[in-house]
Amino acid sequence: MAHTDTPIASGASNRPQTGAEYLASLQDNREIYIYGERIADITKHPAYRNSAASISRLFDSIQDPDDPAASPTDTGNGGHTHAFFKVPRTRDDLVASKVAIQHWQRQSYGWMGRTPDYKASLITMLGADPDFFGEYAPNARYWYRRVQEELLHVGHAIVHPPVDRARGMEDAKDVFVHVDEETDSGLIVSGAKVVATGAALTQYTYVSHIGPKASKEFALIFMAPLHAPGVKLYSRHSYEFAAAAGSSPFDYPLSSRFDENDAILVFDRALIPWENVLAYDPETVFEFNAGDYSWGPRAAFQASTRLEAKLDFIIGLVSKALDVTGAGGFRGVQAQLGELLAFKDLVSGMRDGMIEGATEGFGGSLLPNTRYALSYAAAAPGYYSRMRQIIETIIASGLIYLNSHSSDFQVPEIRKDLDRFLRGSNGLTALDRSKVMKALWDATGSEFGARHELYELNYWGQPEKTYLDILGLHQADGGLAASRAYAEEFMASYDLDGFTDPALHNPGAFSAIPRANR
Numbered sequence: 001m002a003h004t005d006t007p008i009a010s011g012a013s014n015r016p017q018t019g020a021e022y023l024a025s026l027q028d029n030r031e032i033y034i035y036g037e038r039i040a041d042i043t044k045h046p047a048y049r050n051s052a053a054s055i056s057r058l059f060d061s062i063q064d065p066d067d068p069a070a071s072p073t074d075t076g077n078g079g080h081t082h083a084f085f086k087v088p089r090t091r092d093d094l095v096a097s098k099v100a101i102q103h104w105q106r107q108s109y110g111w112m113g114r115t116p117d118y119k120a121s122l123i124t125m126l127g128a129d130p131d132f133f134g135e136y137a138p139n140a141r142y143w144y145r146r147v148q149e150e151l152l153h154v155g156h157a158i159v160h161p162p163v164d165r166a167r168g169m170e171d172a173k174d175v176f177v178h179v180d181e182e183t184d185s186g187l188i189v190s191g192a193k194v195v196a197t198g199a200a201l202t203q204y205t206y207v208s209h210i211g212p213k214a215s216k217e218f219a220l221i222f223m224a225p226l227h228a229p230g231v232k233l234y235s236r237h238s239y240e241f242a243a244a245a246g247s248s249p250f251d252y253p254l255s256s257r258f259d260e261n262d263a264i265l266v267f268d269r270a271l272i273p274w275e276n277v278l279a280y281d282p283e284t285v286f287e288f289n290a291g292d293y294s295w296g297p298r299a300a301f302q303a304s305t306r307l308e309a310k311l312d313f314i315i316g317l318v319s320k321a322l323d324v325t326g327a328g329g330f331r332g333v334q335a336q337l338g339e340l341l342a343f344k345d346l347v348s349g350m351r352d353g354m355i356e357g358a359t360e361g362f363g364g365s366l367l368p369n370t371r372y373a374l375s376y377a378a379a380a381p382g383y384y385s386r387m388r389q390i391i392e393t394i395i396a397s398g399l400i401y402l403n404s405h406s407s408d409f410q411v412p413e414i415r416k417d418l419d420r421f422l423r424g425s426n427g428l429t430a431l432d433r434s435k436v437m438k439a440l441w442d443a444t445g446s447e448f449g450a451r452h453e454l455y456e457l458n459y460w461g462q463p464e465k466t467y468l469d470i471l472g473l474h475q476a477d478g479g480l481a482a483s484r485a486y487a488e489e490f491m492a493s494y495d496l497d498g499f500t501d502p503a504l505h506n507p508g509a510f511s512a513i514p515r516a517n518r
């Protein structure tokens, strides 16, 4: 299986791609549709251009081997990469990964869930034990090396579309990704994936079946370049486009630059060359996603570090918004701001617990602690919704007591009234109010903000399933049995006759209950 793709970082063989090289690679005639037409160049289209530019800046911030995210490669090319793109072997490696993820996430203030480091959670694991992939082991080695050396932007599409959920997969074969045909050059694949967040901005998509063991035609894992014939993306409505067409960056500062379009990914008899196939049998696919080979804890490690940045940003805005409304001095309001801070600290603490309690993973890698990873993934969505509720409670009408557009401030007769009636508290001006509140509205109340709650709730799978996984983990590793034994130890210290522990005092004659009833 010979790999024939041209490296993206064509300028040098031992450094990650630059922002300009990344943007140029997106101009590859990929088939993306929005608003009734095919996009000619997503780096210039108003639905995508600022989000693409936001991703490109990440690559520029890691060109120097001394940049905070940078770390020497382990592939032998003598270059450097992002620390999270290497198989971790020690706790120091995980700490370096944390610092590298933080460095990238703070550049998008935590609002881009699908920056390249998200998929590094998984792709890196291809390098931990490539032989796991059997006949496709050379492919696993190849993709590990390439993604690490060039810092490729890979998206993922694993969940099947929400169709015929209560029926067998066979019933939705017209919709779900499956193999149509095996040929000498590869697999011919058709079908859709639920959504591939940010896929239009990626260079490759990692596609896998996930869930119960599937029959062979569904049981595959592969990499697909976005420009491959037969690969199509149908974009959802673009918040970036809406902000450009009907508003302004001042009014929608997040929608305008960090919108990761959740597009529907379709394969229409696309040829997946054998060198892009990583698995094609029910056992391997199931094991890689669900067994000891699971990459999930790494994804939770990255996602919690991303959420940490997002919460830091939102809390900063909320605190400033309270200065605007003047409600920040009330005790109840202060307690709720404290609750938001506790949420942020919980997320950081769970992530650090993932490092502290890391365990040996496959191929001698160090896996972030699975219990903390799952607990983070299950609990964070509920806290996130609670956060939105708190903001709507303590900022209240402040979120909506706003003028329509930045241009209002440029019209003197409107400005006069805005300056008077929309002034802030504590000496803050109408412009101060507008800038803070519009950013907070975009974060929590706009279509972009509401989609983020949906994202936090679902990107991992719904919490009910994750809580069941946590239960299964504690049943399997003896954790639940230990809790039961602990409770039983306590219950053994008393019986119908009172305390069995001689150090404790039974009521005896002191009891007012009649002797027969004691």
Ligand SMILES: Cc1cc2nc3c(=O)[nH]c(=O)nc-3n(C[C@H](O)[C@H](O)[C@H](O)COP(=O)(O)OP(=O)(O)OC[C@H]3O[C@@H](n4cnc5c(N)ncnc54)[C@H](O)[C@@H]3O)c2cc1C
Pocket (backbone or CB within 6 Å): 156, 157, 158, 159, 160, 161, 162, 165, 193, 194, 195, 196, 197, 198, 262, 451, 454, 455, 458, 459, 460, 461, 462, 464
């Ligand atoms: C904003 C956003 C971005 C996303 N990005 C991506 C992406 O980039 N790549 C990707 O692969 N996926 C992505 N997803 C999909 C995401 O992983 C799923 O939404 C999530 O796993 C939940 O699955 P579902 O949406 O199919 O819901 P379902 O599984 O259909 O669940 C809907 C409801 O039905 C219940 N239910 C479903 N099946 C059963 C059953 N067998 N028994 C009992 N109850 C059942 C569930 O408990 C739930 O209440 C994204 C989702 C969102 C919302």
